[in-house]
Amino acid sequence: NAGVTQTPKFRVLKTGQSMTLLCAQDMNHEYMYWYRQDPGMGLRLIHYSVGEGTTAKGEVPDGYNVSRLKKQNFLLGLESAAPSQTSVYFCASSYSSKGNSPLHFGNGTRLTVT
Amino acid sequence: KNEVEQSPQNLTAQEGEFITINCSYSVGISALHWLQQHPGGGIVSLFMLSSGKKKHGRLIATINIQEKHSSLHITASHPRDSAVYICAVNGGSQGNLIFGKGTKLSVKP
Numbered sequence: 001n002a003g004v005t006q007t008p009k010f011r012v013l014k015t016g017q018s019m020t021l022l023c024a025q026d027m028n029h030e031y032m033y034w035y036r037q038d039p040g041m042g043l044r045l046i047h048y049s050v051g052e053g054t055t056a057k058g059e060v061p062d063g064y065n066v067s068r069l070k071k072q073n074f075l076l077g078l079e080s081a082a083p084s085q086t087s088v089y090f091c092a093s094s095y096s097s098k099g100n101s102p103l104h105f106g107n108g109t110r111l112t113v114t
Numbered sequence: 115k116n117e118v119e120q121s122p123q124n125l126t127a128q129e130g131e132f133i134t135i136n137c138s139y140s141v142g143i144s145a146l147h148w149l150q151q152h153p154g155g156g157i158v159s160l161f162m163l164s165s166g167k168k169k170h171g172r173l174i175a176t177i178n179i180q181e182k183h184s185s186l187h188i189t190a191s192h193p194r195d196s197a198v199y200i201c202a203v204n205g206g207s208q209g210n211l212i213f214g215k216g217t218k219l220s221v222k223p
Contacts (some may be wrong), residue, residue: 033210040215041215042116042200042212042214042215042216043202043211044117044213045206045210045211056208059206059210059212072154090157097209098135098144098204098209099144099147099202099203099204099206099209099210100144100145100204100209101162102147102159102162103149104159105156105158105159107155108155108156108157110155
């Protein structure tokens with residue numbers, strides 16, 4: 001089992017460019033999450049999904065969009081990147097909701113927006 | 115005031131020392147998580163607990179729901195324990211996790 005796989009690992013964008021981060025999990029988890037991690041701050045939830053075809057906003061959703069067309073995949077899109085979106089992005093999945101089951105994390109994507 | 119506070123922020127220990135990392139929270143929860151983030155950046159789940167104590171190898175996690183406090187202990191610390199330890203509670207909207215800022219542990223040989 002690969003667990004949670006994120007691609008790409010690194011990316012540099014110019015302001016205004018777009019990109020999509022891909023998260024794939026092979027554990028048949030219903031719940032998937034996108035977080036960002038910035039220096040001096042805890043992980044913050046961007047968007048999450050409670051099942052195939054559903055998405056919901058987290059704490060810091062502005063500037064991002066997501067899609068969950070297949071249960072195993074959760075995509076995070078930046079339509080027009082801004083320097084404030086420079087961060088490390090983590091995808092995670094869990095088998096139940098309400099924070100009552102362990103999270104499985106991907107290895108992260110380091111994004112720099114210049 | 116942050117909803118999840120960890121202390122200390124940074125901790126340096128000598129190999130073999132007993133280590134304690136603390137987590138206090140201000141919201142109602144039903145579960146608390148301890149995570150480990152290695153220098154390479156990957157994050158792994160160490161414990162999820164809602165009461166009492168859990169032990170895994172040299173790691174012990176305790177929680178006191180009434181006092182809204184949890185501790186992570188590492189016995190006989192080793193340089194490979196060097197990492198950032200993160201506390202998180204399911205006190206957010208829809209039960210989503212709220213994360214602490216982490217405690218950076220460095221264990222010297």
